[in-house]
Amino acid sequence: MIWDIFVFVLQAALAFVVSTALFDVLHWTLHQWETSSSPLLRRLSSWHWVHHKFLGRDMQVNPAYARANIWFHILPEYLTAMAGTAAFLLVFPWPPIALVAVLRTVMLGATLREEGLDYNHMSMERVGGQQGLLWVDNNYHAMHHVYPHSFFSSFSNVFDLFAGTACQIKGRRFLVTGASGALGSAMVARLQRLGGIVETAKSGVDFAAGDYAAMRAKLEAADVLILAHGAKSEDCWNANFVTFRDLTALFTEIGASRLAPPEVWAVGSEVEFHGDMGMDELKTYSASKRAFAVKALEFYHSDALIYRHIVPSSFTSAMGKGAMSADTAAAIALFFIRRGFRYVPVTFTGLAVLNFFRFRFFQKGQPDLTQPAE
Numbered sequence: 116m117i118w119d120i121f122v123f124v125l126q127a128a129l130a131f132v133v134s135t136a137l138f139d140v141l142h143w144t145l146h147q148w149e150t151s152s153s154p155l156l157r158r159l160s161s162w163h164w165v166h167h168k169f170l171g172r173d174m175q176v177n178p179a180y181a182r183a184n185i186w187f188h189i190l191p192e193y194l195t196a197m198a199g200t201a202a203f204l205l206v207f208p209w210p211p212i213a214l215v216a217v218l219r220t221v222m223l224g225a226t227l228r229e230e231g232l233d234y235n236h237m238s239m240e241r242v243g244g245q246q247g248l249l250w251v252d253n254n255y256h257a258m259h260h261v262y263p264h265s266f267f268s269s270f271s272n273v274f275d276l277f278a279g280t281a282c283q284i285k286g287r288r289f290l291v292t293g294a295s296g297a298l299g300s301a302m303v304a305r306l307q308r309l310g311g312i313v314e315t316a317k318s319g320v321d322f323a324a325g326d327y328a329a330m331r332a333k334l335e336a337a338d339v340l341i342l343a344h345g346a347k348s349e350d351c352w353n354a355n356f357v358t359f360r361d362l363t364a365l366f367t368e369i370g371a372s373r374l375a376p377p378e379v380w381a382v383g384s385e386v387e388f389h390g391d392m393g394m395d396e397l398k399t400y401s402a403s404k405r406a407f408a409v410k411a412l413e414f415y416h417s418d419a420l421i422y423r424h425i426v427p428s429s430f431t432s433a434m435g436k437g438a439m440s441a442d443t444a445a446a447i448a449l450f451f452i453r454r455g456f457r458y459v460p461v462t463f464t465g466l467a468v469l470n471f472f473r474f475r476f477f478q479k480g481q482p483d484l485t486q487p488a489e
Contacts, residue, residue, distance in 0.1 A: 126203075127211035132271045134199030134215070138192050139274035143267045162187040169231060170260050174239040174374060181230045189231060192269070193223045235269075243418040244376040248272060248455050258283075261375045272455065281455030285310030290337035292316050292362070293344030297432035297441035298382065302343060305445050318344045324353035327365055340366045342381040347400050355403035360410045367420045378421040380452065383408060385428060385462070388470035409478055415457060423452060426470055427461035438463045 148160035166188035169180040200215050226233050235256040246255040251268050259266035262283035268275040275281040289306050293299035294315035303313050314333055316322060322330045334340065342362060346354035363379050370377030387408045391397035414422035429437035430444040439447075444461050451459045458474060460467035 123211050126207045127214050130200055130203040130207065130212055130215045131218070132273060134196045134203070135270045136268075136273040137199035138195040139267050139269055141191075141195055142269065143274065143278065143280070146264060146267070167260060167263055170236050170238075172261055172263070174242065174257055174260060176232065176236070176238045178230075184231045185227065189223070189226055193219060239374075241373075242375050244378075244421045245416075245418045246421070246455070248457075258375070262287075276454050279450070279453040282453045284449075284453070286312065287338045288312045288314070288336060289339045289341060290314050290316060290333050291341040291343060292318060292322075293342070293382075296343060296345075298427070298430060298444055299341075299343035301440075301442040301445035302341060302448070305442075305449055309449075318354065318358065322358065322362065324357040324361070327361060330362065330365070331369070334362075334366050334369050337366070337377075338375075339378040339380065342379065345382065348396070351400050352403045355400070356407045356410075359407050363410075363414055363420075363422070367414075367417070371419065376418075376420050378423070379414065380423045380425055380448075380459075381407070381411060381414075383411065383424055383426045385426060385464070385466040385470060387426065388466050388473055408474055412474060412478060415475075421457070423457045423459055424474065425459040425461060426467040426474075428464055428467060 142163075145160050145163040148156040149164075151157050151160070165180055165183045168177060169184035169188075170176055196219055197216060200212060200219065203212050203215075222233075235251065235253050237253070239253070239257055242257045242261065243254040246252060246258070249272050251270055251272055255266060255272075256269070264285070265280045265283040266275060267278070267280055272281065284306060289311050291299055291303050291306075291313060292315070294303050294313075295317065299315075303315065306313050314337065316330060316333055321333070340362065342359050344354060344358070345351070359381055363381065366377050366379060384404045386397065386401045386404050390405070391401035408424075411422065411424050414420060415424060425448050427444045427448070428439060430439050430441045431437045432441055439461075447461045448459050451461075458471050460471060462468060
């Protein structure tokens, strides 16, 4: 009996998720047709854009488009998803498929009653930084209206996970620290190839611990701050902890009045997981990285920003040979980031994956965040 119920629920869930992804494919296609050479395809795309006029890039509902939104978005979405649901009758018994069909029809009725308004389609004064990975919440879907060429998933995030459309790169303004280093320069090159607008800032020139006045204008002009600077020996406490903490806090403060949350990508290290291993030369480096990891978890849970924590294995740089090239590390990081990951393991060893559990669940209390003795 319990097994039969489990199978029933699993079949219904699979039919719901896959049929939803079918509409997400159509949704993506309609956006691609915006620049098609075919007048017919451009016309079909323009009908979908009524939905974006109903809930604009300013995240305000325009009631004048409510009826058109029903005809050109809500009903096509329902019919596409119902067709995908019905196709499962070829492989599953009818009761779980009927349940999904009834659920979709009830959801349609509720949306029609509210003239197109639902949990994911309401006016918002500010989009929050806490956004789902596997399931689409209102903050996640709001990003599609702010950035209409990304974030296509509607209920489950299956499509964006496969397509890599869960983070807008093209046209966004990136500020990268450590851009003269191996990983920073590789990240800059890849972002530019993807259409990002990149500015750089140099530690010791544009900012130093406790001195960020020259950074304010650059931060005000940026959508995404990428912290890729750092040090392994000399002044690594300020390089790896103080400046990371302060720049993230300042960028969050500057972005507090923006519609879309400011976004920070910060480069951590697998030393967060294994510590200094009793090696004197790693003690301060390890302490600085672990101290920032504690602050990073606060940023990770904050609704005031989108925070991504990148944890790479050693990579080849001026400091020596590593397990991968810096360009490979940048490519892997962007692969995960474009799929919505906020903890980003860049690893061949697997230590960065294991560090996810330490980062999220096993950072013991609040450590002393003062600089350790040399």
